[in-house]
Every structure is written in C-alpha cells, then in structure tokens.
Amino acid sequence: MLPDQGWPRQRVLETLDAYCQRDANWRDGRTFSLVYHAGDEIKDLLQAAFLRVFSENALNPMAFPSLRRMETEVLAMVAPLLGDPQAVGTLTSGGTESILMAVKTARDWARQHRPEITRPQMLVPTTVHPAFHKAAHYFDVEAVLVPVGQDFRADAAAARQLCTDNTILVVGSSFAYPHGVIDPIAELAALASERGILCHVDACLGGMILPFVEELTAQEGVPTLPAWDLRVAGVTSISCDLHKYGYTAKGASVVLYRNRDLRRHQFLGYADWPGGLWASPSAAGTRPGGPIAAAWAVMHFLGRQGYLRLAREALTATQELLVGLQAIPGLKVLGQPVATVLAFTMEDGDIYRLGDAMQARGWHLDRQQLPPALHAMITAAHAAHMPALLADLRAAAEEVRGLPPADDGQAAMYGMMGTLPDRGLANELIVSFLDSLDDPNQAGPA
Ligand SMILES: Cc1ncc(COP(=O)(O)O)c(C=O)c1O
Incomplete structure (x- = not known):
C-alpha cells in the first residue's frame, strides 16, 4: 500500500539496498547474460x-x-x-x-x-x-x-x-x-x-x-x-x-x-x-x-579502438573457455560459435545437474533446451574469471558425471519441461509461473 506519510530518504535507500541483496552478483563475472559490463569507468560515464x-x-x-x-x-x-x-x-x-x-x-x-x-x-x-x-x-x-x-x-x-x-x-x-x-x-x-x-x-x-x-x-x-x-x-x-x-x-x-x-x-x-x-x-x-x-x-568515449579492445578481450576469454571446455571429459560445445556466445552439453551426465552444481558454486549459466545445454555469453568482464570458472566446471562435472537426471532443483524442472509432449501445456505452465510472480510470498523478504 502507498505509505500515508512518505518515508525519510535514508529509509527508502536502505530498503532498496536490502531488496537488492539477493540479486545475482554480476560484478564478479558470475552471470553470463542480462548484464554487459565494460568496467567502472564506463559505468560512471553512462x-x-x-x-x-x-x-x-x-x-x-x-x-x-x-x-x-x-x-x-x-x-x-x-x-x-x-x-x-x-x-x-x-x-x-x-x-x-x-x-x-x-x-x-x-x-x-x-x-x-x-x-x-x-x-x-x-x-x-x-x-x-x-x-x-x-x-x-x-x-x-x-x-x-x-x-x-x-x-x-x-x-x-x-x-x-x-x-x-x-x-x-x-x-x-x-x-x-x-x-x-x-x-x-x-x-x-x-x-x-x-x-x-x-x-x-x-x-x-x-x-x-x-x-x-x-x-x-x-x-x-x-x-x-x-x-x-x-x-x-x-x-x-x-x-x-x-x-x-x-x-x-x-x-x-x-x-x-x-x-x-x-x-x-x-x-x-x-x-x-x-x-x-x-x-x-x-x-x-x-x-x-x-x-x-x-x-x-x-x-x-570508446570509439572504434575501444570496441576493438573490448571485442579482443571477450574473444580471448571465449577462446580460453572453449579450450578449457574441450579439456573436460564429456563436455561438448554445440555447433561452431562465431564470436563470444556459446552453448555446451554433457555427453556422460545430466547437463541440467551440472547447471545446478555450478549454481551451488555461485555461477549462473543459463539453461537451454532442444537440445539440453548450458549457455554462456562472454564479455570482456569475464576474462579475469575464466580460470575460476573452468576449475569449478571441472569439479562440478566430476561431481555429476554418470548420475541419472535430477529429480529436484532447476534441473528437474528443465528436464520435465523439455520432454513434455504437449507444448501448449508447457506454454501454459510458464505463463502460470509469470502469473504467480506478484504473489508477495514469491517477491522475497521485505
Ligand atoms: C538475438 C536476440 N534478439 C533479440 C533479443 C531481445 O532483446 P531485448 O531483451 O533487449 O528485448 C535478444 C536478447 O537476448 C537476442 O539475444
């Protein structure tokens, strides 16, 4: 409800900060889409x-x-x-x-x-x-x-x-x-x-x-x-x-x-x-x-040279990821990505389980379907985090290798949705999810 008396500025801003606490942490390179960060200097200029x-x-x-x-x-x-x-x-x-x-x-x-x-x-x-x-x-x-x-x-x-x-x-x-x-x-x-x-x-x-x-x-x-x-x-x-x-x-x-x-x-x-x-x-x-x-x-501010530099950094990071993925048994890149966006799957385990295992380690790799895969969209900001990402991918792959498809977490949800024969029902289910988002119990603690 609209507050009768307006809140003091400090309360407004502190409450906002509290709301933001559970948001994905894109600043340390752990999200792969949604945010394109080219450094604090550019953020300040923007x-x-x-x-x-x-x-x-x-x-x-x-x-x-x-x-x-x-x-x-x-x-x-x-x-x-x-x-x-x-x-x-x-x-x-x-x-x-x-x-x-x-x-x-x-x-x-x-x-x-x-x-x-x-x-x-x-x-x-x-x-x-x-x-x-x-x-x-x-x-x-x-x-x-x-x-x-x-x-x-x-x-x-x-x-x-x-x-x-x-x-x-x-x-x-x-x-x-x-x-x-x-x-x-x-x-x-x-x-x-x-x-x-x-x-x-x-x-x-x-x-x-x-x-x-x-x-x-x-x-x-x-x-x-x-x-x-x-x-x-x-x-x-x-x-x-x-x-x-x-x-x-x-x-x-x-x-x-x-x-x-x-x-x-x-x-x-x-x-x-x-x-x-x-x-x-x-x-x-x-x-x-x-x-x-x-x-x-x-x-x-960036000019052609600035965009060339950012592209070079993102490409180098992507190359590191591609080489690292190839070195992890069972992981396979889908198709031949031309630049800095790619998807990979797991041949000896459930890729969605891998997604959950990576999530538990703080990495938000988006899930895909048809065929099942994880998705990465690389920017220059990811470059410094590639060694940590690859180390966690290797450990998570070892953890889930050979396990059957998961029956809980996002893995189970994606597994179920991808195989649902009635696609009309699948559409209904995701729309119902949207419909439930204004439920105050979903919105997180105040
Ligand atoms: C290829 C492509 N087209 C269109 C869009 C839609 O862009 P927006 O989310 O800005 O509406 C996206 C978003 O990721 C995209 O990847």
Whole structure:
C-alpha cells in the first residue's frame, strides 16, 4: 500500500539496498547474460550522461533537440557498422521493440504492396529470439518455423520449401542467441529478393561485436565470417542492440531499414486527436532521454579502438573457455560459435545437474533446451574469471558425471519441461509461473 506519510530518504535507500541483496552478483563475472559490463569507468560515464537528461523526453523532438541530435548521431554511427551508411532507422528501448517494429513494418509494407495477402506469414528459424513470436501475436503475422541443421544454422533449403504466396518476411539471426551461430543470411536474403518480399536480420546480439570481430580476424588472416548484415543485397532491415555488446545503459537498440520508404511503414501519425497533432516513430510513447544520451556518450568515449579492445578481450576469454571446455571429459560445445556466445552439453551426465552444481558454486549459466545445454555469453568482464570458472566446471562435472537426471532443483524442472509432449501445456505452465510472480510470498523478504 502507498505509505500515508512518505518515508525519510535514508529509509527508502536502505530498503532498496536490502531488496537488492539477493540479486545475482554480476560484478564478479558470475552471470553470463542480462548484464554487459565494460568496467567502472564506463559505468560512471553512462550514469553521468544518463543523469544529464534524466527528466527529458524524446517524445517531442521539438522540445528537446539535443535528444533528436544524439539519436541521429547514434544512428549515423551504427549504420556503417551494419553495412550500409545510407540506412535509416530509429532508436528503440531494446531488441524486442526493434523486432516488433521490423515485423509491423513488414506487415504494413505488405498491406500496401501485396494487398491480396490476407493471412501474412513470416519465416523464422526455430532458434530465432521469441520476440518474433511476440510480434507474430501482436501483429497477426503467422510465424512459420524453419528448422535448423546439425550446425544449428537455419536450413535455407527448408526455408525455400516453406515459403508460400503468403510469406511477407524472411528472418535470420546474426548471431542467434542459443548457439552463437550466424544463419545463412545470403541464402535467406536471396530467397526473399527472388520472391520480392522483405528480409530482416536480427543482429540484436551480434551487431555491436561482429564488425569488430571481423576487423580483428582480418588482421590475423583468419577466415572471415559469413555475410551477416546490410552488405547482403536483399536484406531490407536489421536490428542491433546497443545495450548488449554496445555496452550502454539498458533501454537502447537500433532498428535500421534500407530506405525511408520502408521505414515509413513503422511510423504512425494521428492528426485528429483533440490533444494535438500526434506522430510517433515506434512502440513507445514517452521516450526517456537517459538511454539515448548514454548510448551517444559511450560510443563517443570508446570509439572504434575501444570496441576493438573490448571485442579482443571477450574473444580471448571465449577462446580460453572453449579450450578449457574441450579439456573436460564429456563436455561438448554445440555447433561452431562465431564470436563470444556459446552453448555446451554433457555427453556422460545430466547437463541440467551440472547447471545446478555450478549454481551451488555461485555461477549462473543459463539453461537451454532442444537440445539440453548450458549457455554462456562472454564479455570482456569475464576474462579475469575464466580460470575460476573452468576449475569449478571441472569439479562440478566430476561431481555429476554418470548420475541419472535430477529429480529436484532447476534441473528437474528443465528436464520435465523439455520432454513434455504437449507444448501448449508447457506454454501454459510458464505463463502460470509469470502469473504467480506478484504473489508477495514469491517477491522475497521485505
Ligand atoms: C538475438 C536476440 N534478439 C533479440 C533479443 C531481445 O532483446 P531485448 O531483451 O533487449 O528485448 C535478444 C536478447 O537476448 C537476442 O539475444
């Protein structure tokens, strides 16, 4: 309940601190997603920039030209990194909003250019981020699943088979979250352009590291990455999160289109509102200034050399992890990760038990399914912790090797959910879990 009398400031802040005590400790490199930390110097800069425009609102670009300028400059910095300096876009609140906008744009583009299509479909690999399924629900575009091959990359031949007269959009990821591999973007984009439809690349995860990985590997003469961005003809839009490998404050992503005509389908204007002439570029109404200023600040502060350094450190740490994983009997990396995100499984034991055993040692490796695996998303901040991580992985693997699947803890929950034949029921169960989260008994001690 709202307190009748406001609390003293000190009580407010102390209570907040108490609430935070049980949160995952990302500061010592023990979490592998959710937080992208590039050091305290950058964190301080992000906070300072965020606070400068803490109260400002990018909803009205006339009122705060500073935010509009920063947004334009951020987009102009990102577009060449993603392969087309002429591309135009919008800054959004995150990967999900960028993806929602790309799918809405495709739907509205098809309404204009393919009015005969009444039940639009989009082709999405099974590994694509669930934000596309959210978009499918929100915008009434059917998501048609494209299988992935042994290498966990979308099967382009299968995509071709699945393409129908109702397909309006083909999607690939650079790289996909589950296994850190790049889908065959050139083949997917070729399919889209042959059919005269759109192709979106989800580079939410890879967009701010792959350009630098490419530059580093080119310097070392290592084989280059497969084509992954707007350099591929036929790719019509791309999403790229700044709050992941762009190392900015949360709430910043970019969605870019090949040209203004495409982007127009994202925007909405409403000239008949008594409250005034209204136009909005994206899903949000009020748009906080903080994430825009923080993104602008960190990109200027790091520059290309700074991002190259961070990419090099993250790649070196990932290499150490890959070599170390190979040396632990029974552990196997899935597919061939192209950069700093990977998944591994256990051939002589229950990988979910390994996850629980690592959790007991304080490491939060995300669980995956289909097939069962643990997931690691490496940043420069993990570099110093690799020896400790590998030592614990070796000990935990020894502890669980040969044991049957667990019947308690997260391991049992994941084991059960992965094998439940009724996927509708599986969806119901996870939604019920969401529904239970506002139960005060779940929220933790006050
Ligand atoms: C490949 C990919 N796309 C999209 C997203 C969604 O991003 P957000 O969580 O910022 O909405 C993620 C998040 O991890 C991702 O990995």
